[in-house]
Amino acid sequence: MPDGSTTDRIAYSAPIGDEVKTTTCYMCACRCGIRVHLKDGRVRYIEGNPDHPVNKGVLCGKGSAGIMTQYSPARLQAPLKRIGPRGSGDYAEISWDEAMEIATSALKKVRETDPKRLAFFTGRDQSQSLTGFWAAQFGTPNFAAHGGFCSVNMAAGGLYTIGGSFWEFGEPDWERAKYLLILGVAEDHDSNPIKTGLAALKKRNAKVVSVNPVRTGYSAVADEWVGIRPGTDGLLVMALIHELLRHDWVDSEFLVRHTNAHWLVVRNPGGADDGLFVRDADGKPQAWDRAQGAMDAAAADLSPVLVGDFTLADGRIARPVFHLMAERYLGAEYAPEAVAERCGLDAERIRRIAAEMADVAFNQTITLDQPWTDTLGRRHEKMVGRPVALHAMRGISAHSNGFHTCRALHILQMLLGAIDTPGSWRYKAPFPRPIPPGPGPAGKNSKPNTPLAGNILSFTHGPDDLLVNDDGSPIRIDHSFSWEAPLGLHGMMHTVIGNAAKGDPYRIDVLFMFMANMAWNSAMNPLETIECLTAKDASGEYVIPTVIYSDAFFSETVPYADLILPDTTYLERWDCISILDRPIGSSHGPGDAIRQPVLKPDRDVRPFQDVLIELGARLGLPAFTKEDGSARFKDYADYIVNHERMPGVGPLAGWRGEDGSAKGVGKPNPDQLQRYIENGCFWRHNFSAEESYFKHSNKLYLENAKAMGLIGKSDQIVLQIWSEPLQKFRLAAEGHGAKQPPEALRERVRSYCDPLPIWYAPLGQEAHDISGFPFSAVTQRPMAMYHSWGSMNAWLRQIHGANRLYMSRAKGEAMGIAQDDWVWVESRNGRVKGQVTLMEGVNPDTVWTWNAIGKRAGAWMLSPDAAEAERGFLLNHVISEWLPAQTGPRLANADPITGQAAWYDLRVNIKKCASGEEGITAPHPSALTPPPNMPEPPKILRFNAGGQKP
Amino acid sequence: MTSLPTPTPGARKLGLVIDLDTCVGCHACATNCKEWNTSGHMAPLPDHQPYSAAQEGVWFNRVHAYEAGDGDEGRTVHFPRSCMHCETPACVTVCPTGASYKRAEDGIVLVNTDMCIGCQLCAWACPYGARELDEDQGVMKKCTLCVDRIYNETIPEDRRVPACVSTCPANARHFGDLGDPNSDVSKLVAERGGYELMPEMGYQPVNRYLPPRKASSQVKTAPKEAGPLPSQITNPLLRWMDKVLSR
């Protein structure tokens, strides 16, 4: 202990604050548990909750800066009604009563006439189970969150292949993996767990290989950095598959037990059944048994044959999936030397990586003395694992070939026997789910004053599930679930405003958005989006007549709405991180969490969820009103506790039942929120060791999961190498069945809906001459910034106040471009200006920048000359929402299967600025005017909760 | 008192060990340090122009990124930098007022902001850039090694570590007594070849940096047997033809 010999007064044991409350961080979507210390009513310190399963006490750079978000001058102060033209910033403060009146009357009219004419789109929120349910109750099919421009390729690629996904539905076995191949990940939603996990892997001396055009962040700490050329990962992965097959480094036992490798596929080119599984009368897929011929592929006593053509009893010819797959990937076009140049890699290196993965998978297996029973009731004494883990995110996802690349990655995992086995990639609860789960998407026939039955965002199993009219045209405003994006699971938020402005397929009356900065960083080509929001028709009316928007801050989108519903901050409201949406489960077990208000708002703001629930009641949506027409729920807290989606299943899975003893399924518990608070605002159920692996085939797991309401059936979930739903779309394109794509899309559907993964050059690059655009251009998430939110945070904006264009030193020097030079980044869509940083660790044909640092002048209560507006630039200005002009329908710059926005397909040219052009970015639209009564930002900030020295 | 305490054998030398092999550059240590300290012993850590051009503030910990080496041998290294709590720090001995001092009991270097005249000489004397002038109050401030956390009896014992250490998601920051060769941190330094920055300055920094490791040794030898090229056998698929499998 210090001896106190100095005159410096140190309060060694001053209590941190006078009060501490737990809640859940929302400085990003990772959902870490936090402890908020308050002193004199101000936030003194936010620290990680050591007991929380997500972050185990750590916090990232953003989470630790939450104080400055809470006290930012950019927080909206009160509801606003537009009184000037859109974009002018002329608003009048109004009361909540008036705001609710305006919203209700606008929405009521739509619901009474044609509910489709409401487009309700939400951004990075975590209450999709509420918002989606509300939209279905309203009766509009035009609902989605931001997933369509985010990572639907990962979600769809995974859910249609392994019943889980990288993204948020799976994770590497951080405790046991010996080899991690991580592709296209900068930060991800699992921000803290990935960092913690990487450290754990490295501590155990596991090898980490990062495939990424840029060597920063996770790639910087990787043992090996593979600086691939963007958009070519599919080729790399297929070359790895080629190598595994060529050497027979394949876990065939795993394949026949857990995948459809042995299932028979009908070979009948031109026929209506070509490429479909051979099924028996009960619809059960068939395999070829060495002794008995065709029989139930799921039978226990089967000795399946993997290659060969077999003649079925009815005379048809069939071939096992494995055969079809091996044939394709053993093709010379997938040999390492064939793909190397295109990927910007060395063939030898690809071969070595394949060999390393095989070595770890097959020579360094992990065997746990843990008996388990499979779905056939057979007991296995041990769990044998192939400790090769994969993880991938938007570097794969944000390309128009990302869906297939993602599927290829899962096939690579299957060949290695590395799915949910010790040391490999693991499902996060509540996954795995059936492939694909549930009934198709709701919304085929929306009617006035009628809720839609079912989920709006669900899974198509074939053409019958599409949301298309008889002529094949889209039903949804965003064209999701149409022939343009048959697996558009998450909607296509990036096309909504453009389509609505064009009336394609129809006009809408109300655009209702929540937490999405669509007039800036979440739009491709923001200036065009702004044009759409401000376009007027011949009668002088706005083409999109009403825009209602809920934001918590003065973002770039605020000035374009007619009605602003100001939200609270994450420290001021109840929230629910629900198992019906994006819970906090991990491979160790399911979990969910809440946010509780730790501070009272000091402004006239209301939690958006409360507002939505009240709107539901005012509109008379059945689930939000009682029989007598009064509101069913007081507020969101009431809804969280008492709403039941199905009997016994509600937003929260913990402490259900009247006495709080039930998990997953049980009656609402009036004390539920209190129990959560007592537990640190989260609930977690831990799997037993026996349930922990092989979950797709693990009887105990599947039965327990069913009992807990995680899945509907406890059948084995067979991993799908060959994807039959895709083949069904392809067959339709080939002229079979009642529902067929329109002519203009027939060839597109036929070629891209391949039941086995394929690689093709990104669509946006194929469709125009890219010779003048030699560089690929991508963005990365900065770890210390969350999209656009961080710029109004006094601490975070010191870390990333402006962004650079990073490019290869050698390339730059050869082009006469020096460090700090100003350059134009030119694409087919236009040009944007920024300042260069030269670096070594970047693929020489790639340039990149940090995402969403550039701000529109005046927004976020920053002075118009702030670095963000002058030296920060937004790459989005040169990304087009549409594919290059061609005949036929206007098509989104997106994956042809899922509709995932293809942010990273961008090709650009770099040109040094002429002298005199330096110093300020362009485009540089006029400065935005703040809403009335926003606080004056201080010139100096002396934040010190509790005053001077203690 | 500006004179350094007389070194005694076995004296405690509290400090940080920073693992450059796992630091991903997330800035958590920097912002968590800022939030702890802006209401802590050296409060506040002011920010100038917080919402306009030329924003800047006082930070006790700053995270850089470097590239070292070229080609495949090259690496990107994220690099946090704070006070090293040197054993013979001139930042203390140059101080004319006695505001700067090094504690005999644990080696922590502190500034008594009640005595500091803001002459900035200590900042000039620190090779590592660890001193931060609070231009608002006109006094010097710096990393306190979270002296108001590490001895804080109101904090559970296992959390009594500096804010930056407790928050680091990548486990890249370690805290302990580097004067005790048997402490966990000393062992870690010995094991990983931890080094000090700019030893040529002779300040004898206490903090240590663990170097990025070469590469994992996990992957020993890849399986040797070269597979046949598909073109070398008429039908490579035949290999699986006779494979007897059971479910």
Place this chain on the structure above:
Amino acid sequence: MKPAPSIIFFTVASGAGYGLLFWLGVLKPLGILPASSMFSATAAIIALALITAGLCSSLLHLGRPERAWRALSQWRSSWLSREGVAAVLTFLPATVFLIALAHGENALMVPSGLLSALGAAVTVYCTGMIYASLKPIKEWHHPMVAPGYLLFASFSGVSLLAMLAIFWGGGFFPALVAAALGLAALMFKRAYWASVDATPAGSTRESATGLGFIGKVRPLESPHTEANYLLREMAFRVGRVHAAKLRSIALLLGFALPALMFCLAIILGGGAAMVLGLLGAASAIAGLLVERWLIFAEATHTVALYYPTQR
């Protein structure tokens, strides 16, 4: 290092003041200077005024000038504190010296003069040592820095003395010394520059980060995208071409011209000498201001190694 005007003025002014005091204290007892007590008093007053103005200016550099008195406490370890103590202590004999000069008290004049000279030398040496002791700045942590301060202070002091003595008609010896010291200072400064230019930096990006074992180290990203106190203070660096020009100006204005003028003053005498003496002293001071600006502007602090080179 950022050239702070308050510090530049302080070291030049108090340097000249102490130089003047030193020469007055040494030469007066030897009887080489004009005998007029008016001359002596004027010289001593100018010296003390310069010293005081310089010290006051140095207070402007402090964040909390009202606490400046605290700086006297740490003379055991701190050169800045020693400088302060020496400065304060020097005021004692210097005040006595001034009184003795004004009143022509020869008995008091000799000891107080010598003590003042000693105090002046010690104070200037302490000032020099403040800089010379700073290891992170290679241009300062150099054996010629403290002697340099002494040399330049004595040169500027004797230049002022020569100017005054010429006015009082007895400037031959001080002007001779000024010319000689001017030439000496010129050679000394050139030798210093040659030496620092030739000395490789002891610390490099590689040693500052310890990453040299991987290869050449290049900054990729700074912790913050805008500037900060340390960068503004320590990473200031004057451009090469600009520096070369300023070096010539400093040598010419500071040392060569004054030396020449004092030689000419000796040769020409009379009214011309007065003009030349005035110009010589003014030129010396002006040149030293440039020299002092360069001392900062050319100094590189190891902190800058952590940041990208400023363009």
